[in-house]
Amino acid sequence: MSKTLKDLKPGQKGVVLNLGKKGPVRKRLMDMGITPGVDVEVVKVAPLGDPIEVNLRGYELSLRKDEAEHINLK
Known part of the structure; x- marks a missing residue:
């Protein structure tokens, strides 16, 4: 099973x-x-788990959990 962005704390x-x-x-x-x-x-991560705020390329981005689960990580 691969790790996704949704799995990170x-x-x-x-x-x-x-x-x-x-x-x-x-x-x-x-x-x-x-x-x-x-x-x-x-x-x-929001109190109810949705959305997730991430930092990438020098900016903050909010993603839904269903979007984050499709982003596979190394």
Whole structure:
């Protein structure tokens, strides 16, 4: 089983391996800068677990859990 962005806790880091989702969701994630090889760090998670705030490429980005589970990490 591979590790996804959804599995990380605040303060943990990872490197994007690939995006498991195909189609418009994948394109949207890539347009936001989530591409293979980029470093990501989980900054915080909302009290109910959704959304997840991550730091990548020098900016903060909020993602839904269902989006984060399609981002596979090394």
